[in-house]
């Protein structure tokens with residue numbers, strides 16, 4: 347006997363609210379505002395071809411093949427003046443980004459001409475798109491799901507090869523596949539539970555005891571835990587790792603910052619207490635975005651300005667994802683060094699011993715993995731970079747880049763996990779299966795929300811408003 351689980355769940359899925367504004371034909375300048383070689387003005391909706399037809403007299407867009415590009419002149423239909431020579435791309439519904447008719451007008455990239463083309467579209471019946479509205483339409487029209495829409499934004503914001511690759515995988519549907527595979531498993535369990543509830547008299551229905559349910563639900567829970575654990579790496583890959591360089595004065599913190607940035611960003615002198623404020627800079631270490639923060643050297647001091655700087659150093663330690671504690675190879679470990687070693691123990695940290703070009707005086711304690719470097723001779727820097735990648739948990743990131751990497755997706759998956767955990771506890775407590783089914787259905791519902799199924803309009807508006815105009 348087969349049953350269609352989607353029928354059982356018909357009430358809890360697919361309740362997208364369609365925007366009444368979806369019927370408008372929208373337009374926007376899709377290229378950055380400013381002077382350039384070309385500008386692209388995009389128009390999407392059922393009237394797109396007819397509106398552009400009023401201005402582009404060379405050809406009738408309704409008769410053109412889809413996904414073709416055409417040269418011609420664009421006119422002001424009030425004054426009959428030529429506005430620009432343009433190239434026009436025609437993409438016919440439903441095979442377009444928004445699934446609607448789309449025209450992209452490539453005009454010359456002057457500020458005035460671009461605005462003039464936009465103005466002509468507006469006066470001929472198009473409406474100015476809201477930020478992200480093209481992508482919103484792609485989502486609402488079922489062209490992409492919410493995780494793919496988020497990947498488009500990630501792609502625009504990507505700053506490293508790794509984050510771009512991650513966004514590309516997300517856009518091609520890797521996160522959707524991951525979530526869908528979880529959904530398939532949960533729906534399979536729900537299906538069996540429902541059959542047991544509704545058709546207990548059927549002989550060919552596997553009797554679903556708590557003992558049968560327990561390992562299946564447990565293994566699904568484990569799978570979700572693994573995805574959540576990996577998501578931390580995803581966030582780091584996408585947003586970068588906040589790395590504070592700390593230590594007592596004169597150990598070479600600013601020299602390390604400058605060397606990593608390949609720039610004289612922070613002042614370096616042999617006067618202890620040179621750095622007074624946080625100095626920040628970003629670098630790309632083998633695909634990982636490193637947000638470096640050089641800090642004031644930590645010591646006991648009566649200098650008011652320096653004390654304020656040191657307070658900021660402690661805050662930087664607390665806020666950092668990774669702390670690089672710097673020691674000086676050419677001097678004895680001081681009380682300040684030892685206190686800092688204790689303080690960073692609870693943080694994700696690396697201990698760097700700098701100035702190895704000088705005679706050794708330091709007595710290293712414990713069995714920590716020290717990274718030995720000299721900024722003067724530029725030795726050990728590659729080891730430091732590898733240690734950073736390892737501590738960030740991304741040293742083998744090239745293997746698989748399917749990570750949940752935004753808070754919305756992660757929060758929803760955590761909620762789904764709680765719900766599944768409730769189901770598991772009910773199974774362990776031998777609760778009736780129909781009660782267990784409620785938690786399972788809730789898990790399914792939350793997984794759906796990751797993909798944007800039954801999201802509230804509020805979430806959708808909030809999400810798409812973060813896009814730039816014309817996207």
Ligand SMILES: Nc1nc2c(ncn2[C@@H]2O[C@H](COP(=O)(O)OP(=O)(O)OP(=O)(O)O)[C@@H](O)[C@H]2O)c(=O)[nH]1
Nearest residue numbers: 595596597598599600601619620621643720721722
């Ligand atoms: N021999 C040697 N000297 C170094 C090395 N790294 C830094 N120095 C010197 O150590 C001194 C202090 O360097 P900084 O980078 O300013 O040290 P800091 O930790 O930022 O010091 P504060 O800002 O005072 O906390 C400078 O004179 C540097 O030239 C190194 O690898 N070898």
Ligand SMILES: [Mg+2]
Nearest residue numbers: 599600620621
């Ligand atoms: Mg300094």
